[in-house]
Amino acid sequence: MVMDVGTGLALIGAGLAVGAAGIGTGLAQAQIGAAAVGATAEDPKMFGKGMILLVLPETIIILGFVIAILLWLKS
Secondary structure, eight states: OOOOHHHHHHHHHHHHHHHHHHHHHHHHHHHHHHHHHHHHHHOGGGHHHHHHHHHTTHHHHHHHHHHHHHHHHHO
């Protein structure tokens, strides 16, 4: 299969979008998870708020995945 340079660069960009978003999400969830466990240990009522805050970074990886799909479809 022969690709031009633009297609190759678009696919590299798609990979970077998902990879960078995944690394950022992982780093954020590590910090938020530790804080949520500490808060839940002190007050069990904080469990729901901790779960909501733990889900927020997932939107970053979803956005990275959408950008990757858009770049892939464009190429």
